[in-house]
Amino acid sequence: MPYDPSAFPPFAVTVDLVVLTVRRHALCALAVRRGEPPYQGRWALPGGFVRGDEDLTTAAARELAEETGLNAHDPAGPVLPNAAHLEQLATYGDPKRDPRMRVVSVAHLALAPDLPAPRPGGDARSVRWAPVEELLDQEAGYGRDGEQVTPLAFDHAQILADGVERARSKIEYSSLATAFCPQEFTVGELRRVYEAVWGVALDPRNFHRKVTGTPGFLVPTGGTTTRQGGRPAQLFRAGGATLLNPPMLRPEA
Amino acid sequence: MPYDPSAFPPFAVTVDLVVLTVRRHALCALAVRRGEPPYQGRWALPGGFVRGDEDLTTAAARELAEETGLNAHDPAGPVLPNAAHLEQLATYGDPKRDPRMRVVSVAHLALAPDLPAPRPGGDARSVRWAPVEELLDQEAGYGRDGEQVTPLAFDHAQILADGVERARSKIEYSSLATAFCPQEFTVGELRRVYEAVWGVALDPRNFHRKVTGTPGFLVPTGGTTTRQGGRPAQLFRAGGATLLNPPMLRPEA
DNA sequence: CGAATAGTGTCTGTTAGACAATATCTT
DNA sequence: AAGATATTGTCTAACAGACACTATTCG
Known part of the structure; x- marks a missing residue:
């Protein structure tokens, strides 16, 4: 099977983030509200397109900084006050996971301390820390303001569940x-x-x-x-x- | 940052396979010889493009079957004689990992029993089981016929090392x-x-x-x-x- | 004082690692 | 018989889990 780089199907590549923290005795994840279709008004994981000249880890660190103001922790560098752990989680590429087009998402997992001053990207009402139990609850879940929380948009419930399981097992060893x-x-x-x-x-x-x-x-x-x-x-x-x-x-x- | 699916950088998405087996007391990986540039004549991991309507796991299972005749083991189905374990490993997306264009590769890890009748895709001289120690040796390594074995093409040495490390830790628990x-x-x-x-x-x-x-x-x-x-x-x-x-x-x- | 959180000590059952001893085949 | 591999048993040190007990703060 010849390797012909000029005849490949077109893909979009994104990074999605599972950002976890512990607030008030509960494991919480960062969720953003979608302002446009599909899944308009539903909550989703933060994420975005990988740029043409950008590494996957770089794209994830950029999205993390944009959403939270946190720096990804560089093991080689000094320990910064606002540093979060960041690692690749898994990649999700079902052909129908985005109804508009073929999107492959490289999910990343970030672990952060409880933020003294959470700095949402823009609209405070569109970004929140939500208990993962609430985000993953299969029964109808409703957030603070009565808006529908579950199910998360796209396959983000699966991604979040995988991220939580990764965190749960990694703190063991x-x-x-x-x-x-x-x-x-x-x-x-x-x-x-x-x-x-x-x-x-x-x-x-x-x-x-x-x-x-x-x-x-x-x-x-x-x-x-x-x-x-x-x-x-x-x-x-x-x-x-x-x-x-x-x-x-x-x-x- | 609006999510505009019509304005995304073009990516090619491939799957690469780390197929491991144990032969004659040594951990071995499947390697294929590249017949064209770049890295012509060098050894690489088997892999190929993900098709437009294909899931990532499906693409990996198809490549595995094409290269080895092995079926990916379906945990829900019956245990087949020629079944191999298959799981996603990690995704590699450095902008310069392929000199021709932007290629994101979703690497998979397969574990197989020693094959009674290895069935290479076509040319027997272009597919071989090689001890991972030989493939990862940073010093000059040479295979059976004196051709250069290391370093592997692209970032495949890193992918192989990650796959081996995954296998080593997973058999622990x-x-x-x-x-x-x-x-x-x-x-x-x-x-x-x-x-x-x-x-x-x-x-x-x-x-x-x-x-x-x-x-x-x-x-x-x-x-x-x-x-x-x-x-x-x-x-x-x-x-x-x-x-x-x-x-x-x-x-x- | 009582309530709350921090920290130390003790006991018991399980298990990993070392290794003696026995079993059953091939040559 | 000699050599190889399989299998069982025994001993010891480390460790997890249960829990009694002491220490130091705040209100």
Whole structure:
């Protein structure tokens, strides 16, 4: 089968983003409201076309910055205050996934700390953090203002579900859960991230022993905080370790 | 940023395949020789254009069948004799990865048993199973007939490395290693798969206890074989379990 | 003080890894 | 018999999970 680059079917290539954060004890995703058909008025994942001279990761980082003001974290560079973890998730290319034309979407997964000042691209009413449970609920779901939330436009419910599952499994065997935390955080705050992402309750004592006993996971900064109430808690930064061995075990029930 | 489907940069979309198997104690990948520029005469991963009305997975399964005669395994359907595991790997879209034009390639990973009768698409000299170590060796590597093997064309060395790493980690926590085995196999044959993929030696006694003690991993067929010499070994089929919990642990050294 | 969160210590059952010992084939 | 592979059993150290207990803050 000869490889003839001049006779190929025309495709559009987009990036879509699953941007996750933990707010008020719930795992939330960034959703944008569609202003035009198809799926006008429905919520969708943020995304857009890949430019002609742009790498896929670059396009995803650009969309992320446009929607949230977050920088994609560069492992080689310094740790920025507003850095989010960004990785490729999967590619979706069903011929009928967009009714207008053939669109192949390279989905990316971003994990961000809860934003002190969320900076929506333009219209605040058209961008929101929504609990993933609400976005994925197959029964009729309605957002704050009564507008229809589910199902998401296109195949975005599937993309979101895949992104959430990726995040849930990756925090088991990597230190990625710290991407949901601010630069300095307590063991209790990190535990609440795990509890929100997995949707389970963890034993605070065993969790503390586990994370502080894993070399390279957490580095104490020396400071303490009482922002959670109770006895002052030590503050930590993320350590250099990327992989957790042995992993954090996700309870089955 | 309006979503204007009539004004998108033109992309070609291809699928590339990392097809892995275990032959003579070595992890091998399918490579095809390029008959035309660019990279003429160099080895590359099999692949081709996605057709205008074709799903990405369908395109990958079609290429796999064209190159090897293997069917992609459908988890819902019956277990076919010549079925290979097929999954999406990642997507590669650097603007300069193909010197001719903008090509986005959705790479897929296939795991196949050692083929009793390899059926190359056409010219037998243009398709071969090559040890991945040879294909990825950064020093000059030369194949059976003295032709240059490395580096692979385009960014295929990176794609192959990513596929190998995916396979290495997935057999840790899933039952996927059985995809490298024929329908009936012994514990020793399964162990040699792990040893070839990971490039380590495993204790036969602890391995046996581990795999036979994991519910749903292996189902005894009742038969035995002496094809490996020594005491007759029980034959097994792959069980229904997909995830191994607890996982197989890959030795560090 | 009581409530809340942080952190340490102890016990128990499971499991990985090391390795002795036995079983059953081929040559 | 010698050599190869298969299979079972035993011991030990590490670790997860349960949970008693202490520490330090706020109201």
